[in-house]
Amino acid sequence: MPLELNLNLASFTEKHRAVPLQPNTIYDVLILGGGPAALAAAVYCMRKGVKTGLISKDIGGQVIETAGIENYIGYKYIEGRELVDKFRDQVKQFEIGYSEGLKATSITSDNIKKVYLEDGNFYQVKALVIATGKSSRKLNVPGEKKLTGKGVAYCAICDAPLFAGKRVAVVGGGNSGIEAAIDLAKVAEYVTLIQFRDKLTGDKVLIDRLDIFNNVTILLEHEVLEINGTEKVESIVVKDRKSDEKKQIDAQGVFIEIGLIPNTDFVKGIVELNQYGEIKVDCACRTNVPGIFAAGDVTSVPFKQIVIAAGEGAKAALSACDYVLKV
Amino acid sequence: MPLFDEKKKKELGDILKELENDVTIVYFTQEFECNTCKDTKSLLKEIAGLSDKINLDIYDFQKDSEKTKEYGIDKIPAIAILDSKNFDPGIRFYGIPAGYEINSFIKNLLEVSGKREALPENIKKRIDSIKKDIHIQVFVTLVCPYCPSAVMTAHRLALESDKIKADMVESSTFTHLALKYSVTGVPKIIINEKHDLVGAQPIDKFLDVIEKI
Numbered sequence: 001m002p003l004e005l006n007l008n009l010a011s012f013t014e015k016h017r018a019v020p021l022q023p024n025t026i027y028d029v030l031i032l033g034g035g036p037a038a039l040a041a042a043v044y045c046m047r048k049g050v051k052t053g054l055i056s057k058d059i060g061g062q063v064i065e066t067a068g069i070e071n072y073i074g075y076k077y078i079e080g081r082e083l084v085d086k087f088r089d090q091v092k093q094f095e096i097g098y099s100e101g102l103k104a105t106s107i108t109s110d111n112i113k114k115v116y117l118e119d120g121n122f123y124q125v126k127a128l129v130i131a132t133g134k135s136s137r138k139l140n141v142p143g144e145k146k147l148t149g150k151g152v153a154y155c156a157i158c159d160a161p162l163f164a165g166k167r168v169a170v171v172g173g174g175n176s177g178i179e180a181a182i183d184l185a186k187v188a189e190y191v192t193l194i195q196f197r198d199k200l201t202g203d204k205v206l207i208d209r210l211d212i213f214n215n216v217t218i219l220l221e222h223e224v225l226e227i228n229g230t231e232k233v234e235s236i237v238v239k240d241r242k243s244d245e246k247k248q249i250d251a252q253g254v255f256i257e258i259g260l261i262p263n264t265d266f267v268k269g270i271v272e273l274n275q276y277g278e279i280k281v282d283c284a285c286r287t288n289v290p291g292i293f294a295a296g297d298v299t300s301v302p303f304k305q306i307v308i309a310a311g312e313g314a315k316a317a318l319s320a321c322d323y324v325l326k327v
Numbered sequence: 328m329p330l331f332d333e334k335k336k337k338e339l340g341d342i343l344k345e346l347e348n349d350v351t352i353v354y355f356t357q358e359f360e361c362n363t364c365k366d367t368k369s370l371l372k373e374i375a376g377l378s379d380k381i382n383l384d385i386y387d388f389q390k391d392s393e394k395t396k397e398y399g400i401d402k403i404p405a406i407a408i409l410d411s412k413n414f415d416p417g418i419r420f421y422g423i424p425a426g427y428e429i430n431s432f433i434k435n436l437l438e439v440s441g442k443r444e445a446l447p448e449n450i451k452k453r454i455d456s457i458k459k460d461i462h463i464q465v466f467v468t469l470v471c472p473y474c475p476s477a478v479m480t481a482h483r484l485a486l487e488s489d490k491i492k493a494d495m496v497e498s499s500t501f502t503h504l505a506l507k508y509s510v511t512g513v514p515k516i517i518i519n520e521k522h523d524l525v526g527a528q529p530i531d532k533f534l535d536v537i538e539k540i
């Protein structure tokens with residue numbers, strides 16, 4: 001196998017001017033999140049010249065987990081990581097207030113709004129752009145939480161090599177589940193793909209690619225009841241939804257790929273959400289609270305794509321700048 | 328066959344022009360080279376060839392037992408990075424720094440050479456008040472895009488404090504260690520054998536754990 005070197009050139013050559021967030025400053029706009037929506041919003045705010053800060057748990061959001069992207073306009077093909085590096089460099093060329101690594105845990109909706117972070121600090125701002133995107137949905141079965149990081153995994157591209165020669169299960173028969181099964185089938189001894197519905201719902205090209213492997217079993221109309229193990233995952237229990245028959249499957253790893261949920265816990269009760277927990281916004285990215293805007297996958301806007309999130313982020317930023325100028 | 332084509336060479340060479348002072352890469356392999364030892368050696372040779380400021384010392388894990396002991400090396404391939412005064416800040420790479428880890432490695436060369444951004448005052452203070460010996464191991468895979476950030480943070484801590492040593496450990500090369508520390512998700516950070524963190528944690532999360540030890 002040739003040696004792969006994923007050198008991220010830009011991280012060395014670009015000059016970064018971002019500065020730490022200031023607790024005693026009242027910002028014009030604070031942007032929450034670090035995915036395409038938030039980063040696009042940051043670029044727009046900085047170019048408008050308003051005092052801006054960005055607060056995010058990580059930079060890149062879901063795009064980091066995407067191996068190859070073929071539908072972000074301007075690139076016929078680009079790796080997720082590479083696109084994120086470009087986004088980051090474009091943001092950090094500005095003297096933007098910047099906090100990476102901590103989550104926002106709550107916000108207030110007064111004229112001067114506060115954003116509280118995990119470490120207990122808070123920052124003050126006139127207008128907020130919420131772009132906290134989506135995270136992996138949990139199965140919510142016994143054993144899942146206890147064994148997360150101990151065999152229960154949510155990032156197949158990162159962790160597949162650790163399961164070389166082992167038995168693993170993938171839960172979820174959509175695109176991400178099938179992609180995970182393919183990545184794992186290349187190295188693992190055996191892969192069991194568990195799908196709730198009566199057929200795989202992923203794209204045909206992916207299903208065909210999965211078909212080539214003879215170490216993969218697909219269980220349709222099955223659900224996971226529990227994940228067993230003391231220190232590490234040892235097995236899972238599944239139920240056949242037609243016959244109600246239960247069985248135990250040996251597995252040292254369980255990859256959960258059953259879709260995404262919006263990261264809106266910290267704004268519940270402040271801004272209005274829809275039935276899926278997404279923030280309701282109008283066509284100018286306004287929420288029901290004056291001065292709070294939202295963009296990207298976290299919102300009720302249909303279709304969750306990078307180019308859409310970036311566009312919405314730009315729109316939310318411009319709305320927020322407008323608002324700041326008027327108050 | 329060279330690992331870097333002319334374009335990559337030029338790019339890397341330009342990055343390495345930023346080295347402020349000399350650095351020395353100390354590499355441990357052995358006569359009967361381990362699986363990835365040969366590739367590691369070629370990689371390091373090519374990198375060292377790109378800058379006058381990089382020296383490369385290669386030792387045999389078995390034969391040069393004194394050096395092995397001096398640097399506390401217990402497995403190969405192993406790499407340490409020394410500064411211009413040949414001081415060893417306690418940075419180790421166990422396993423080839425290829426894939427995404429090339430980024431940690433290049434960054435560490437720059438940092439050890441003196442080219443690094445200042446840490447916030449409060450973080451610096453917290454690091455300076457560490458009194459106990461701390462050993463951080465960051466388990467990675469080469470295909471994990473989140474991992475370099477954890478490695479760079481651990482190595483930066485080592486660079487800032489005489490009390491801290493930090494290793495990158497490539498999980499597929501050292502499967503027995505991955506097994507021992509129950510590594511089933513990367514990056515996984517083990518501090519002083521017993522304490523662990525999962526995921527690319529920021530520097531203050533490292534310090535939170537270290538301060539409790």
Ligand SMILES: Cc1cc2nc3c(=O)[nH]c(=O)nc-3n(C[C@H](O)[C@H](O)[C@H](O)COP(=O)(O)OP(=O)(O)OC[C@H]3O[C@@H](n4cnc5c(N)ncnc54)[C@H](O)[C@@H]3O)c2cc1C
Nearest residue numbers: 034035036037057058061062104133134296297304305306
């Ligand atoms: C495997 C996979 C493949 C995909 N492939 C494609 C593709 O090929 N093309 C395409 O167009 N789209 C693709 N998508 C969808 C695309 O990635 C998303 O639509 C897009 O990333 C949404 O961007 P976002 O900025 O709204 O949110 P996200 O990307 O979800 O980013 C959210 C950000 O908010 C941060 N955050 C969350 N909570 C908090 C908090 N409380 N405080 C602070 N920060 C917080 C997170 O750390 C993250 O940085 C894919 C998604 C996945 C999962």
